[in-house]
Amino acid sequence: MDQIEQYVEALIFASEQSIRAEEIQYCLQAVYNQDISDEEINSVIASITAKYNYESFAIELVKTGNGYQFLTKKAFHPIINQLQVQRSKKKLSQAALETLAIIAYKQPITKTEIEQIRGVNCDYSVQKLLEKELIAISGKSDTIGKPILYCTSNLFMDYFGINSINELPQLKDMATENTIGEHAE
Numbered sequence: 001m002d003q004i005e006q007y008v009e010a011l012i013f014a015s016e017q018s019i020r021a022e023e024i025q026y027c028l029q030a031v032y033n034q035d036i037s038d039e040e041i042n043s044v045i046a047s048i049t050a051k052y053n054y055e056s057f058a059i060e061l062v063k064t065g066n067g068y069q070f071l072t073k074k075a076f077h078p079i080i081n082q083l084q085v086q087r088s089k090k091k092l093s094q095a096a097l098e099t100l101a102i103i104a105y106k107q108p109i110t111k112t113e114i115e116q117i118r119g120v121n122c123d124y125s126v127q128k129l130l131e132k133e134l135i136a137i138s139g140k141s142d143t144i145g146k147p148i149l150y151c152t153s154n155l156f157m158d159y160f161g162i163n164s165i166n167e168l169p170q171l172k173d174m175a176t177e178n179t180i181g182e183h184a185e
Contacts, residue, residue: 004028004036008044018067021045092132099125100134104156104168108138108149126150134159 011024021041028036045068049061052070062071072080092100099122102114114122129135138151157163 004040005044005047008041009048012048012061012068013070015067015069018064018069020067023067092134093125093128095120095122096125096128100129100152100156103129103135103150104152104165107151107165108141109151110141110143110147110149112147114150 007028008024011027012019021038024045025036025038025041028034028041045061051057052060058073058076059070060073062069064071098118099114102117103109106113106117111122111126114126126135130137133153133155135150135156136153138149140146141149152165162168
């Protein structure tokens with residue numbers, strides 16, 4: 001427990017939302033089987049707050065609601081806003097999403113196989129997905145002409161918030177209603 005400040009800092013950093021002092025206290029007590037007083041927690045939080053008040057840090061510890069959270073200092077809001085604008089421009093077109101879905105479910109796959117499934121040329125979509133690093137070249141096929149094989153990248157996992165391809169919805173789980181060719185009674 002000599003490093004209590006680092007543990008508290010790690011808990012606040014890892015929390016997606018603000019974390020209450022009681023939650024911090026509970027986590028520390030559960031892991032280290034030691035009683036930690038409210039005063040100790042408040043003292044550590046005050047120490048962390050003071051540590052991040054220096055101008056050399058771009059973030060600060062802020063009390064929000066009933067908890068604590070690391071936030072970017074107001075001086076850096078314009079640059080963070082620019083990042084948000086840039087990321088919003090990285091949205092995928094419908095054609096790119098379709099191409100990416102085919103690659104995700106059929107990988108490794110060649111561009112020709114993607115085009116056979118989509119029924120249209122996919123040069124532009126594949127190029128854009130490579131530029132955005134959502135797909136990667138995984139090798140060459142053993143078929144005639146040795147075409148390039150494509151697969152999803154680690155950034156694909158981050159982009160869609162999954163840890164592995166196995167977390168993608170299974171095609172059999174998706175409801176499909178095929179009304180083409182059905183006759184009305």
